[in-house]
Amino acid sequence: MIRDGEVFEDDHLPDPIVGRNRHMNEVTDALAPIEEGFRAENCFLFGPSGVGKTTVAKAAVRELRREVLEVPYAYVNCWRDYTRNAVLDQLARNLVGATVPRSSSTSRLIDLIKSNLHGPGVVILDEVDQLRGTDVLYDLHDIRGLSWIGIANREIDLFADLDDRITSRISVAYRVRFDTYGEDTITEILSRRARDGLGPGAVNEDVLARIARLSEGDARQAITALRVAVRMASQEGLSAIPERLVEDAVTNAEREVRQKTISKLNTHQRALHEVLTEEDGLIQKELYARYEETHDDPVTLRYLRENHLPKLEHYNLVEVEWDKGTKRYSLVGVDHSQSTPGQL
Ligand SMILES: Nc1ncnc2c1ncn2[C@@H]1O[C@H](COP(=O)(O)OP(=O)(O)OP(=O)(O)O)[C@@H](O)[C@H]1O
Ligand SMILES: [Mg+2]
Structure with missing residues (x-):
């Protein structure tokens, strides 16, 4: 069935x-100065x-590069590359194609980028809320011609850790908020994927609309x-998707997406997830105490609360319940009824 x-x-x-369209326009507007040879405006999605x-961030850069061929561009996933040096290393390699000696110092990496970037360039900082320390944003500001598109799950204060004198020099001109899609848009997205990826007649509109409704x-x-x-x-030997399979497909897909996300967790988030796998339904203090026992280099409770726990919630790995004025955390997708035999 798959073509x-x-x-x-x-x-x-x-x-x-x-x-x-609106989101694309805002990001392409932010990037527009590059077409005149200037530094773009930073933006935050x-x-x-x-x-x-x-x-949208990648598509906006693709559009720009159709206008201005070969604009230096790099994509950095700050969830994976979360230190200042890891980000700069990616830029030295991918933005300007430098040969980077192993364990180069911060200043060496910055020099490499500066000396090889001759004109405007743009970097996507995906999952920018996962950066450990935001002083790299100042490094980027100091590189002539370079601008960035930052992406995060929530509107965060990117400059909270930075000195006020520095903050005033770095601005984010465009903040672009994304909401969930309506069912019609999801149906349209699915319909295009089906047309491009599946054989003719593999799926009908009703099935797509049903998937959209459940997603x-x-x-x-x-x-x-x-x-x-x-x-x-x-697996059933069919050449088209019958509607009766949709509900199970959506449930299995949720599990698959969750598994993929779990594989991306950093050591702190993984430790939290493991603690909750062993004992579900912990309040924040209990969860922190157990995490602190298992992790060699634990972060503070505040950092955990402001960074790692929201990330787990955002990716629908953990759900939160208010219990007498305090938050209680459980894993999503675990059948809680199994642990209480005797209940119907
Ligand atoms: N408007 C769209 N048209 C076509 N495909 C889309 C559209 N929006 C999202 N998708 C597809 O949906 C999937 C998820 O989109 P994307 O990775 O951009 O989400 P995201 O907002 O970055 O989510 P996250 O916060 O989890 O990183 C991708 O496979 C992408 O191709
Ligand atoms: Mg994303």
Whole structure:
């Protein structure tokens, strides 16, 4: 049934982008000065998971590079590369194509970028809320011609850790908020994927609309559900997806997306997840105490509360319940009823 599997990969960049004209325009406006040879405005995209933030940022850069060929560009995922040096290392390699000696110092990396960037360039800082310390934003500001598109789940104060004198020199001109998609947009996104990736007649509009309805405005969930539904139908030897498979496909897709996210967690987030796997339903203090025992280099409770726990919530790995004025954390997708035998 699948004609082109690449269409269902998470990093597939569709063309055109469906239903995000306003967002695309804001980001391309921010980048427009590059077309005149100037530094672009920094911009900051935020909103829930699976709503097209990474897609829009990459598509806007793709559009720019159609106008101005070869604009130096790099994509950095700050969840993986969260230190100042890791980000600068990525830029030295990917933005300006420098040969980077192993364990280069911060100033060496900055010099490499500065001496090899001759004109405007742009960097996408995805998951920018995962940076450990934001002084790298000042480093970037100091590199002539360089601008960035930052992406995070919530509107955060990117400059909270920076000195006021520095903050006043770095500005974010555009803040672009993303909301979840409506069902019609998700259906349209799915319909294009089906057209590009599946054989004719593999899926009908009703099935797509049903997946859209169950995916709660999250395009990643919806696309994964479509792919899972194809797999389930193929396993039954069918050449089209019957509607009866949709509900299970959506549930299985949720599990698949969660598993993928778990594999991306950093050591702190993983430790939290493991603590909750062993004992569910902990309040913040209990959770912190258990985390502190398991992690060699624990962060403070405040950092945990402001950074790692919201990340787990955002990716729908952990759910929070208010219990007598305090937050109680549980894993999503765990059948809590199993642990209380005797209940119906
Ligand atoms: N408007 C769109 N048109 C076509 N495909 C889309 C659109 N928006 C999102 N997608 C697809 O949905 C998936 C998730 O999108 P994306 O990675 O951009 O989400 P995100 O907002 O960055 O989420 P997260 O916060 O989890 O990183 C990708 O496979 C992407 O191709
Ligand atoms: Mg993203």
